[in-house]
Structure formats: structure tokens, C-alpha cells
Amino acid sequence: MRALSALAVCGACVWGACAYRARLHRRVRMYVQLRMLAAHLRTCCLDLREPIPGLIRSLARSPDFAALEFLAACEENHQAGRSLPSVWQEAAARFAQEKRLEPEIAALLPGMGNVLCGGSAAQIDACLQTFAQAAERSLQRSRRQLAENGKLCVQIGAGAGILLAILIL
Helix, strand or coil, rough: CHHHCCCCHHHHHHHHHHHHHHHHHHHHHHHHHHHHHHHHHHHHHCCCCCCCCHHHHEEEEHHHHHCCCCHHHHHHHHCCCHHHHHHHHHHHHHHHHHHCCCCCHHHHHHCCHHHHHHCCCCHHHHHHHHHHHHHHHHHHHHHHHHHHHHHHHHHHHHHHHHHHHHHHH
């Protein structure tokens, strides 16, 4: 019975460490998609001159942007008759808070809706360029954190589990 308990404790420690590593991977994927979002918006808004509501609809349904749940909320609330800038601001602010985005991204993302829907081409370009640079910096920090802590946390989890298992036995 003690051996089974020791094995369960060891497994729980390793599982917890793997869950943390998976969270780091999801964070990297989210910042990759935010960076892609800026590039896609820039191309579609400035080069192709696509209308913003249709663009948001296609982005919300694209698997390439699946980690950016606020796009689906924007589409849904806009179809219900609400203005796109206010819907974007609310959904992006909620997303930033729930995902604990870095402060720079959390400050920029909600305001993008006003610029996209009512700004000039120069304002849209400047906004998306600033956002893309911030997303790139956040992505680099997240990748560095994953590289530094990803393997280490699993090793620490396994070591803690083995130590606890020895103490139980």
C-alpha cells in the first residue's frame, strides 16, 4: 500500500510539472497567433482593403487563430447588432485578463478595434506595426521562458516526486 501511495505521489508531481510545461507551450502558441494576427490584419486591411466585419468573421473561423478566442466573441456580438469597436474592446480586454497577457500586449489589444474600424491607413499601419513588435517581444520572452523552464520543471517535478516517494516508504 505504501509503495502504491509513493508511486501515486511521484506520478502527481511529474503530471503537475508536465501541465506547467504544456501551459508554457500554449502561451508560446498564443503569442505566435497574435503576431500572425497583426501581419494578417495589416495585409488584409491595408493591401487588400477587406471590410473589417468580414475579416473578423473569417479570422474567428480560421484554425490558424484558434487560440485567440476573443475573435469568435467579436463576431458573435457584432452579428447580434453591437458595434464592432466596442465589441472588440470588451472581448480583447477580457481575453487579455483571462490569459494574463503581458502588460504591453494587454494595453494595445483592446484599442486596436477603434483604430481598425475608424482609423486612417497610416493610423492602422502604425497601430498594427506597434502591436506586431510588441507581440514579437512577448513571443521571444515566452520562448525563452519555455526553453529555460520547460525541461527543468519536469526534472524538478520528477525529483520532488521521487523524494516524496522515498519519504513515504
